[in-house]
Amino acid sequence: EVKLVxxxxxxxxxxxxxxxxxxxxxxxxxxxxxxxxxQAPGKGLVWxxxxxxxxxxxxxxxxxxxxxxxxxxxxxNTLYLQMNSLRAEDTAVYFCIRSxxxxxxxxxxxxxxxxx
Amino acid sequence: xxxxxxxxxxxxVSLGERATINCKSSQSVLSSSKNKDCLAWFQQKPGQPPxxxxxxxxxxxxxxxxxFSGSGSGTDFTLTISSLQPEDVAVYYCQHYYTTPWTFGQGxxxxxx
Numbered sequence: 001e002v003k004l005v006x007x008x009x010x011x012x013x014x015x016x017x018x019x020x021x022x023x024x025x026x027x028x029x030x031x032x033x034x035x036x037x038x039q040a041p042g043k044g045l046v047w048x049x050x051x052x053x054x055x056x057x058x059x060x061x062x063x064x065x066x067x068x069x070x071x072x073x074x075x076x077n078t079l080y081l082q083m084n085s086l087r088a089e090d091t092a093v094y095f096c097i098r099s100x101x102x103x104x105x106x107x108x109x110x111x112x113x114x115x116x
Numbered sequence: 117x118x119x120x121x122x123x124x125x126x127x128x129v130s131l132g133e134r135a136t137i138n139c140k141s142s143q144s145v146l147s148s149s150k151n152k153d154c155l156a157w158f159q160q161k162p163g164q165p166p167x168x169x170x171x172x173x174x175x176x177x178x179x180x181x182x183x184f185s186g187s188g189s190g191t192d193f194t195l196t197i198s199s200l201q202p203e204d205v206a207v208y209y210c211q212h213y214y215t216t217p218w219t220f221g222q223g224x225x226x227x228x229x
Contacts, residue, residue, distance in 0.1 A: 044220055050216050059216050102213050103211070108165055
């Protein structure tokens with residue numbers, strides 16, 4: 001069974017940092033491109049970032065470029081999102097998503113709250 | 117970026133009746149290499165992650181009831197629930213995966229009339 005389990009969310013002050021993790025099981029992480037999507041409370045879905053299968057190519061939404069870094073450790077079957085210089089508008093549930101040509105599996109999400 | 121526009125924003129349908137949600141993309145999402153439209157439909161219930169119902173505009177995911185169907189091509193797409201059930205109350209999103217950034221429709225809230 002494919003499972004994606006995010007962790008690392010929490011309350012952080014503006015300007016602070018967090019690292020999200022997404023533990024993958026039931027499939028070989030190195031076979032898939034992976035994405036992060038976020039959803040602010042009561043709002044819609046917004047794509048954040050993507051990394052290719054071997055980690056050599058990454059891309060970001062303009063709103064997080066220069067502040068967030070996506071990475072992966074295929075040996076540990078884990079995806080990461082390092083978030084720096086956090087702002088109130090980054091408050092959201094963050095989902096990791098497997099892409100098999102299309103977004104076929106989503107994790108349960110982890111809540112990040114940026115507030116003083 | 118490709119803009120995805122759903123209509124309506126909300127929809128109230130009687131149990132057993134048909135629900136239709138439309139999604140329009142600002143440009144074609146047809147993959148020339150796959151000759152398929154890169155369009156997915158998701159269902160999201162409160163406190164849960166989105167669940168993919170339809171991929172490639174019309175391919176139903178395994179385990180999804182056959183009352184859900186997707187249609188359309190190019191820039192205009194439709195999700196149809198042929199006979200609304202109580203468990204179908206949710207917010208539905210369309211999304212393109214033609215290129216990055218992926219973008220999503222604003223969501224359509226489906227309720228029981």
